[in-house]
Amino acid sequence: MKKKIKKIVIKVGSSLIANYKTGSPKLNWMNSFINDLDYLLKKKIKIIIVSSGAIAIGRKKIGFLKKKLNLDEQQAAASVGQIYLVNNYKKAFNKKRVEISQVLLTLEDTIKKEKKVNAKKTLNKLLEKRIVPIINENDTVATDEIKFGDNDRLSARVAEIIKSDLLILLSDVSGLYDKDPKKSKKAKLIKEVKSINKFTIKAASFTNNHFARGGMKTKIMAAKIATNAGCGMVIVNGNTKKIIQKIFEEEEGTYFHPKKRKKNN
Numbered sequence: 001m002k003k004k005i006k007k008i009v010i011k012v013g014s015s016l017i018a019n020y021k022t023g024s025p026k027l028n029w030m031n032s033f034i035n036d037l038d039y040l041l042k043k044k045i046k047i048i049i050v051s052s053g054a055i056a057i058g059r060k061k062i063g064f065l066k067k068k069l070n071l072d073e074q075q076a077a078a079s080v081g082q083i084y085l086v087n088n089y090k091k092a093f094n095k096k097r098v099e100i101s102q103v104l105l106t107l108e109d110t111i112k113k114e115k116k117v118n119a120k121k122t123l124n125k126l127l128e129k130r131i132v133p134i135i136n137e138n139d140t141v142a143t144d145e146i147k148f149g150d151n152d153r154l155s156a157r158v159a160e161i162i163k164s165d166l167l168i169l170l171s172d173v174s175g176l177y178d179k180d181p182k183k184s185k186k187a188k189l190i191k192e193v194k195s196i197n198k199f200t201i202k203a204a205s206f207t208n209n210h211f212a213r214g215g216m217k218t219k220i221m222a223a224k225i226a227t228n229a230g231c232g233m234v235i236v237n238g239n240t241k242k243i244i245q246k247i248f249e250e251e252e253g254t255y256f257h258p259k260k261r262k263k264n265n
Contacts, residue, residue, distance in 0.1 A: 003165060003166075003232065004165070005043075005045055005165045005166050005248075006045060006046060006165055007045070007046045007047075007048075007127070007162060007163065007164045007165050007166075008040060008045055008046070008047055008048070008164060008165065008166045008167075008168060009048045009049075009050060009155050009158050009159040009162070009164045009166075009167045009168070009231075010047065010048070010049050010050070010155075010167075010168045010170060010244075011049075011050040011051075011052075011151055011152060011154075011155035011167070011168065011169045011170060011222075012033070012049060012050070012051045012052060012053070012170050012238065013052055013151075013169075013170060013171045013172060013238065014052040014053050014055075014056045015171070015172040016029055016033075016170055016171075016172065016238040016239065017029070017030070017051065017052060017053030017056065017057070017085070018053050018056035018057050022060060023056050023057055023059055023060030024057075024060065025053070025057055025084065025085070025088050027088060029238075029239075030088055030089070030092050031092050031095075032241070033092075033170075033238070034089075034092040034093060034095070034096060036242055036243065036244045036245065037096075037244060038096070039242075039244050039245045039248070040244060041096070041098065046127040046130075047132050048123065048127070048132070048133050048135060048158060048162065048164070049089075049132060049133070049134050049135065050135045050136070050151050050154055050155035050158055051085060051089070051134055051135070051136055051151070052136070052151045053081065053085050054077070054078045054081035054082040054085050054136055054139065055069070055074055055077045055078045055081055055139065056081065057080075057081035057084050057085055058076070058077035058078055058079065058080035058081025058082070058084070059073075059077040059081070061077075061080050061081065061084070062076060062077055062080055064076075064077055074139060075139055075140045075141075075142075078136075078139035078140055079139075079140045082102075082104075082136060082140075085134075085136070086100075086102045086134055089134050093132065098130075098132055099129075099130075099131045099132070100131065100132045100133070100134050101126050101131050101132070101133050101134065102133075102134055103119075103122070103123070103126075103133045103134070103135045103136075104135070104136055104137070104138035104140075105119060105135060105136075105137060105138060105154065105158070106137065106138045106141065106142050107142070107148050107154075110154070110157035110158070110160075110161060111157075116161060119161055120161045120162060123158070123161065123162050124162060127162070135154070135155075135158060136151065137151060137154050150218045152169060152218040152219050152221065152222040153218055153221055153222050153225060155167060155169070155222060156221075156222035156223070156224075156225035156226040156229075156231075156233070157225060159225075159226050159229065159231045159233075160225060160226065160229035160231065163229075163230070163231075163261070164226075164231050165231065165232065166231065166232050166233070166234070167222070167226045167231055167232070167233040167234075168233075168234055168236065168244070168247065169219055169222065169233065169234070169235045169236070170236060170237075170238030170243070171219070171235060171236070171237065171238060172237065172238070172239065173216070173235070173237060174189060174236065174237040174240075174252070174253060175189050175190065175191075175234075175235045175236060175237075175252075175253040175254030176189070176190045176193065176200070176216065176219075176220075176235060176254040177189055177190065178190060189254065190254050191254060191255070192254065192255045192256075192257065193223070193254060193255070193256045193257065194257045195257075196220065196223060196224055196227070196256070200220060201220060219235055223256040226256070226258070227256050227257065227258045227259050228259055229258075229261070230258050230259060230260065230261025230262070231258050232255065232256060232257060232258040233255070233256040233258075234247055234252075234253045234254065234255045234256070235253050235254045235256075236252045236253035236254075237252070237253070240252060
């Protein structure tokens with residue numbers, strides 16, 4: 001990264017946090033991820049984590065085994081899973097002697113002026129104290145009409161609110177491809193996107209697993225939000241070892257160039 005990075009938002013996908021078949025938390029992955037964050041912590045870079053996984057973990061605890069859950073089932077699973085999710089983060093960060101906080105946001109919190117300002121002040125105060133906020137959508141109170149439904153766009157809104165320099169989307173794919181890599185062996189990784197256009201949207205793969213609520217489509221939406229706010233964004237495979245460090249060495253993923261940040265932004 002040529003640009004000096006002071007603040008980073010990292011979004012962690014459900015497939016990285018929870019086992020696809022069982023819904024059990026992937027503790028080894030989480031511990032490895034927290035160890036990887038040492039690269040940023042040593043540079044005094046302020047970090048916010050937007051983490052999926054509450055529903056994926058909670059559904060197993062409750063016994064919701066079907067692929068598609070209705071809204072009240074999702075909300076019940078989220079309320080149970082969120083406790084386990086944050087507790088696992090707490091245990092991992094304790095080893096680094098780093099304090100974390102839990103922040104649950106709704107779509108309304110990121111778009112209504114008064115709530116947006118309040119969220120900004122709270123997050124910046126936590127960062128000022130070198131505390132790492134762990135953010136998730138407040139699924140328990142959100143309804144279909146007033147919810148993100150995925151953490152890709154939520155993480156982009158958070159990046160916009162705190163004027164982050166970089167948004168990292170940790171996924172189970174290595175970036176944006178010109179074709180769906182799960183369907184075509186000829187698919188090529190697009191290393192950088194200077195502007196989001198029809199080609200970029202066409203290149204987006206809309207594939208999902210049954211835990212994830214986003215997909216490449218929502219990642220492109222997130223890229224629009226982040227880059228319009230002057231924040232660069234990168235999509236990388238979170239299963240790659242030392243992926244955070246490799247991002248800064250410009251070896252991994254698809255990088256979306258930010259637009260020039262407006263003075264009043």
